[in-house]
Amino acid sequence: MREKQKKPSLIEAISINLKASKEISRVCPGLFSSLAAANALEAVNNYLFIFITARLLNELVGQCRVGKLIQWAVFGAIAALIVELIVRYFHRRSQLLEEVSGEAIERLYMEKLFSMDFADVDKHSTHDLLAQIRQNERSVGFGFGAVPGILSDIIYSLTSVLSGIGLTVSLFTSKVTADGPLRLLNSPFIILAAVLILMGISYLAGTLNKKAESNWTHGKELSAKSNRVRDTFVKLGRSVLGAADIRLYRQEKIALNHIRSEDAYGPGGAVDKLVLSNVGVLFGLSQGGQMLFTGGAYVLICLKALGGAFAIGSVTQYAGALALANFTVFNLFGAAGRLTANASYLKTANRFFEIPNLMVQGTIPTEKRNDREYDVEFRDVSFKYPGADTWALRQLNVRFKVGARYAVVGENGSGKTTFIKLLCRLYDPQEGQILLNGIDIKKYDYREYMDLFSVVFQDFQLFSQPLGANVAGSADYDAGRVKTALEEAGFGERLKELPQGLDTCLYRDFGDDGINISGGEAQKIAIARALYKNAPFLILDEPTAALDPIAEADIYAHLGGIVGDRTAIFISHRLSSCRFCDEILVFDAGRIVQRGSHEALVSDKNGRYSAFWQAQAQYYKEDR
Numbered sequence: 001m002r003e004k005q006k007k008p009s010l011i012e013a014i015s016i017n018l019k020a021s022k023e024i025s026r027v028c029p030g031l032f033s034s035l036a037a038a039n040a041l042e043a044v045n046n047y048l049f050i051f052i053t054a055r056l057l058n059e060l061v062g063q064c065r066v067g068k069l070i071q072w073a074v075f076g077a078i079a080a081l082i083v084e085l086i087v088r089y090f091h092r093r094s095q096l097l098e099e100v101s102g103e104a105i106e107r108l109y110m111e112k113l114f115s116m117d118f119a120d121v122d123k124h125s126t127h128d129l130l131a132q133i134r135q136n137e138r139s140v141g142f143g144f145g146a147v148p149g150i151l152s153d154i155i156y157s158l159t160s161v162l163s164g165i166g167l168t169v170s171l172f173t174s175k176v177t178a179d180g181p182l183r184l185l186n187s188p189f190i191i192l193a194a195v196l197i198l199m200g201i202s203y204l205a206g207t208l209n210k211k212a213e214s215n216w217t218h219g220k221e222l223s224a225k226s227n228r229v230r231d232t233f234v235k236l237g238r239s240v241l242g243a244a245d246i247r248l249y250r251q252e253k254i255a256l257n258h259i260r261s262e263d264a265y266g267p268g269g270a271v272d273k274l275v276l277s278n279v280g281v282l283f284g285l286s287q288g289g290q291m292l293f294t295g296g297a298y299v300l301i302c303l304k305a306l307g308g309a310f311a312i313g314s315v316t317q318y319a320g321a322l323a324l325a326n327f328t329v330f331n332l333f334g335a336a337g338r339l340t341a342n343a344s345y346l347k348t349a350n351r352f353f354e355i356p357n358l359m360v361q362g363t364i365p366t367e368k369r370n371d372r373e374y375d376v377e378f379r380d381v382s383f384k385y386p387g388a389d390t391w392a393l394r395q396l397n398v399r400f401k402v403g404a405r406y407a408v409v410g411e412n413g414s415g416k417t418t419f420i421k422l423l424c425r426l427y428d429p430q431e432g433q434i435l436l437n438g439i440d441i442k443k444y445d446y447r448e449y450m451d452l453f454s455v456v457f458q459d460f461q462l463f464s465q466p467l468g469a470n471v472a473g474s475a476d477y478d479a480g481r482v483k484t485a486l487e488e489a490g491f492g493e494r495l496k497e498l499p500q501g502l503d504t505c506l507y508r509d510f511g512d513d514g515i516n517i518s519g520g521e522a523q524k525i526a527i528a529r530a531l532y533k534n535a536p537f538l539i540l541d542e543p544t545a546a547l548d549p550i551a552e553a554d555i556y557a558h559l560g561g562i563v564g565d566r567t568a569i570f571i572s573h574r575l576s577s578c579r580f581c582d583e584i585l586v587f588d589a590g591r592i593v594q595r596g597s598h599e600a601l602v603s604d605k606n607g608r609y610s611a612f613w614q615a616q617a618q619y620y621k622e623d624r
Helices: 010-027 031-061 066-115 124-140 144-173 181-186 188-222 224-238 243-248 252-261 270-306 312-353 416-423 446-450 467-472 479-488 492-497 519-533 549-557 559-563 575-580 598-603 608-619
Strands: 376-383 393-399 405-409 431-436 453-456 537-541 567-571 583-588 591-596
Touching (some): 010 031, 010 144, 031 066, 031 312, 124 144, 124 312, 144 270, 181 188, 188 312, 393 416, 393 431, 405 575, 416 537, 453 519, 467 479, 479 492, 479 519, 519 537, 575 608, 591 598, 598 608
Parallel strands (some): 405 567, 405 583, 537 567
Antiparallel strands (some): 376 431
């Protein structure tokens, strides 16, 4: 639900919505120009019909000149045809653009997430804010997605009101020619009073409609939880992953109970009560005000017509134009209410888009070395996550030897993954320095520094795209290098079985010709992707977690060939992998408490590593 905040003024609301429209136009060009043209011309076309009809009626009850009647009829038909064709063109174009505008708006969020500092992407508060924005859009219907519709209504209503004024000015300026009390209608004071009364009634009806729209928006907010609950539990019926659990444990009872208990739209629900109370009354009063305006306008038109101020055709012009203008004034106030309400939700969205990038990007280019001689050192590095009270890493000092293989071990929460995130500069330390060839890494170009690392995280991501593109991270790639990387990662035999080879699509999101792969196969592809990048540092976080023992043994047996002359860092809970490494770093409570070779650390019976090893020793005994 939207958090409580100060309601923006109309001027502020207009500014906020226009700013949002500029952002939408950037990712969906042509949308608002098409909507503006379609709605403005459609509004004008309505009054064009009224104007032509009035001219024809005046001619029929007047001189009845055949030539003039034909001229007006032909002019009206051609004008209506041209305007209608243009309106239909822009309507069709705007409909096509509106269909893709939702995806275009999603691109705005995607672009922001991709450009945001990882530290902010990794925050729970960022994702909580994004979830709140999504809920506003789905449950209440406000946010970026509401901007095109609201602005369309405003453009149509404004154009219609201005057109109506243009066609009714002569109603107030035409003079009554008949003798008698009707001549009072020629008095400018009477005319001014009539105008003010009609405007007042229209304003009151519009204000009531705006208030009703505002309260209706509040009602939608009351239904937000209901929508969220229903959306969550209705999806269970379509769930493939949870289908077995649902049936075995009769979990549909929980789902149906929540759906019934959180029905805000049902009889006696929050929205139902709102409609029966002030919302219904306000909408009724606003409709009554609209009818009162129409009745008052008709009285004025009839009285002036009786006094000979204009012909019968003009009566239809004024009656039709005023009725239509009054209706659009009514809608204009409603649109203004939605504009103001939407601004409050856009403020929440803007909080997301205005999250600043605070990480220093640096300007120094990294050295381009064929010998991979990149010296990295952690010097008294300490780090705590934003909002945390405890240090994730504390006074860390370590220097990597070029081309060496390191294992990083420790219990969960000991700081292993945080260590890697700092090394890759996904985060910056609060204390100490990380140096590359003796220079603080903050001074290097951020993108170039990150290009020094090939990493396979535990939560790696593969896309429903061809195998070759997944490995290369691009649609254009060196097929020979991709095959070599897949073979080194242990995927060679599976590759030979694929009829389309590297063009085989992973998963079936976009077609039935894709293949589903196991967790172990996915992990091999992720390792191949890291090898294909060919960065000086290779980092594998639990690289064999999803592999069977045979595949794991095969990976480590070929470790030397896979790593080559890279500096390699392995995070693993399987200590058997540590025997293949030159040095082991043992983490505990954010510090390195031991370091050395496997043999040296195992022989230290009082050390943490020996305790880990003894606990797992039963799994590593060689077969006799």
